[in-house]
Amino acid sequence: MTRSPRTLAVVDAGGATTSVSLLVRLAGRWRFVATMAGPSGTPESALLAVVADRATSADTELASWPDLKPEALAAIPVLAARSRRPKTLLIIGASRRSVGEMEAQARRTSWRIVGASTESHDPREMTALALDPSIDAVLIGTGDPPGPDERAALDDLGALGGSIARRRPGLRLIIGAPLQARRAWSDSLGDDVGDADRITVAPAAAARGAGSEALRDALGALLVDPEDGRDALGAVAVTFAEILGLRVEVLDIGFDGGARHLAEPGAPGAGPTSRGVVTAAAGLVPPEPDDGTVDEVLAWSTGSLDRHRMSDRLRDLRRRPWVDGTGDGARLRLAAGMAALARLATLTPELGGGPPADLTVVCGGAFASAPAPAVALAVADTIRRNGTTQLAWDHARLLGPIGTIENESERRSLLADLLEDALVPLGSLLVAGGVRGPRPTPRRTEGRHGRLHLDVDGTVTSHDLAAAELTFVDLPAGVGAAATIEFPEVVRLGKRTRRVTAPVSGGLAGLMIDLRDVPLSLPDRRDRRRSRLAEWGAQAWPRDDR
C-alpha cells in the first residue's frame, strides 16, 4: 500500500535564479513552510537541505518527520518548472513593412527576434544571418496575397528559403504559402529535404482580418514546453479566477521574458476565460542592451548614471543577474523591471483597456530583491488603470510550478490549499484619474484635493489627498477595510464620480491612493523626472538615505 506524500519540493529553475520551496501536508491540506533561492546553477538539493533544516528547526512536529531528515530529502517528490534557453527567430520578408508586421506578431511570443528584409539586407547578409548557429528558426513570410511591395522579391525569397533549408538540415523553417508555391523554392530545396516536419507554412501576418493572430499562434505553438513556468501562468490565472470568483491578472517579469494574463470567472454555467501574452520582449534586460533599452531604464531610474555607465550596469545585470541586489543595485534592478513592465503594457493593449482586475498577482525574479512597497509602486507606475485592485506577490515563486500541473482538479486543489500561503498580500491600489488641482510643494501645502475615510472595523480615520500625488496609508496584511474617497469635482475611478466607497485589504505596502495622471505624466527633463520619481520612491523604499 502506498501512502500519499506529505512533503513536496517546489522548484522554479529560472534563467537567473533557482527557487526551492517546501510544502507539507498538515491537517489535510498543503501548507507552505519555507523557501530559498540561489543563483542559477546552485544545486537544488543544497537549497532543499537548508529549507528543510530551517523548517525542522522552527517546528517541533516537522522535526519528527522522517521525510525531512537530511538522508531522506532526496526522496521528496518534486514539482518543478524549468526555463529553457530562449530561442531566436530570424524573420525575413520582402519589405520593411512586411517584416514589421511579422515582428509585431512575433514580439508577442517567447521568441527573440532578428529581422531582415530585401530592402535592408542583400542576399549575402540574409544568408549569413540564417547560417548563424545562434539562429534557431527562420520565418520567411509574405502577405497572402503578397503586397505590391513584395511581388518582385518572391522568387528570391523562395530560393533563399530553399537554400537555407538545404544548408541547415536541422533548422526549423516557417515559410509563407505564396513562397512555397514558387518554382524557385522547390528548385532550390531539391529532393532531399531531410525531416519534412521541420518546414511549416507561415500564416500571413498582414493585419487584415484574423490572419495576424494566426501567425502569432503558429509561432507560439513551436515553443510549447510543459515544464515552462511562464507559459503555465495562464493556467494559474484561470484557476485563481475559478477559485476566487474574481477577475485576476498575473504579471510576470523574469530574466528572459515576461507574461501578462487576465482571467475572468465567466458567466454562470460557463467556465472562466483567459487572455494573455508571453513575450521575450518583457525580459528584465535583453542579451545586448541597446541605446533604446538604456534610455528606457534611465527613464525609471532615480540614480545619476550617464548612458555609458547605465549601459555597463545593464550588461553586468544581464551577465550576472543574481548579483548586486542591495542598495543602488536593487533600485537599478527595479528600474529595469519597471521598463520591462512598461514594455509589457505596450505589447498588451487589449488587456489594459478595461477596469483593473480585482486581484493583481506579481511574479518573477525581477522583483525578488525589492521591498514590497516598491514592488507595488512599480505596478502602479506602469500598469495604470482607473479603479481599485488588490496586489499580491508570488514571493516563493510557487505559481509557475503549480501551473505546470496538467490535471486541472489537482492544480485547483493545490492552489486552493495554498491560497493564503502562496501569495504575500502587498495591499490595495486605488487609482483615480482626472484629478485636477495644484500639486503641493514645500512652500505650498494647500494642495489638498480630496479626502480619504478609511473604515476599519467601525473605526474611521481620515487622510488628506493631494492631486497628482501618491499616498501610502498603513493597512496591515489580513485587515479588510472600506475606503471612501471624496473629491470636490468629478474624477475617474472606475466610473465618473465625486464619491466612491471601495472594499480594500491590507498588505506589506498598505493602501496606496494614487491620484496621478493616467497614463502617468512625467517631466521630459531628466533631472526633474528623476526628482519626481525619487519623491514617490521615498515613500516606498525603507530607510532611503538619498
Place this chain on the structure above:
Amino acid sequence: MSVTQVAPGLDLVRARPITIDKVESWFSIHPGERPLTAVGEALVRGAQLAERLREARTDVINGPSGDAVAGDWWPGGPARRGSRSAAGEMLFRSGGQWRIATGDPSEPLETPHDGIVSEVRPGSGIRLRSTSHGVIGSDVLGGPTSGRLQILVPRDGHVRTSEIDVASAGAILVVGSSIDAEAITRARAVGVRGLVVAGLGVKERRDAAASERRARTGVHGLAPFAILVLEGPMSRPIASPIMAILEAIEGRTVAIVADPACLVFDLAGTLPKVAPDLVRVTAGPLAGLEGRWGGLAGPHRFAGGVILEAGWVRFGVRPAVAVPLGDLERFA
C-alpha cells in the same frame, strides 16, 4: 575532501569555472569566405583556416545550371556584358541566375593554436579541437590572435597609454582591472597582439571598435588583435586564481579565441590550486575583495532595506562580514 566538508553552506555559493580542458574553438566565417581546410586535418598555429573578405558583396552571375547547389564554390567565370565575375560562394539561384557572395581583397584567417579540424561549415564556421587548456573569459573583441603572454601590471592595476611601448610588440598583455581607450589604440599601433583585462566598459568598447574599423579601412593585412574581457563591463581586479594561472604561463605563447571566449594555453604541469574556501565578492561595496568562507549567515537586511540570504566572509584578520550569497563566487 568535498567542498561541503570544508565549510557548511559553501555549495550555496555559485561555483565559477575558470578553466576548460581540451578547448574546441569555433571560428565564424561568413558566406563568401572560403574555408581552406577540411575535417580531420591537423593544423599548427598560424595555418590558414579560411580566406576572409574585406568588403563582401553579392554578385549576380549566370553561373552553372547543372548540379550546383547552394554553398558550392564558384571559381569565377563569364559574367554579364562580357566581363568576368569574381569567385565566390553560391547562395541561391533565382530567375535563372545565381547570387554569389564575393568580395575584393581577401585576408587570411589563421588558427591561433594547434588542433584538429572537426567541423567545416561553409558560410558559417570552422571548429578546431585541441588538447589545450583555456582560461574562461566573459567575451572577446576582435581576434583570433596569438602571442607570448606578458603581465604588465598587478591584478588590480590600470594601464595608461604611457605604459605601453614597442617592447610589447607581438605580445598578449595582461593589463589588470581596466584600460582606457587611448591605451588600447596605442597597443594596437605598436604591434601588441592582444590584451587580457578584467573589465571593459561600453565606452571603451565602442572607441576600440571604431579605432579598429578606421585602422582596417586604411591598412591591408593588419595583424590580428583581440581583447579578452574576463569579468564583463565593470572594472574589478582580476580574480587571484586566474592571476595565478596567468603568472604560471607568462612568457609562453597563448591564443585568444572568441568562441568559447578564452585564453588558450598549453601547460605541461598542473594548474595552480585554488583554496576550497576562497570566495570573491563580485558586486556591492566590497566588490573585488577575496576572503574565506565562514558559513551561512541566514537572511540579512542590507542597504535599501533589502533582505537577502547571506554568508559570513572573513577578509584577512578582520571579523567576518555578512555578504549576500548572490554577490559571492567560488572557483571550480
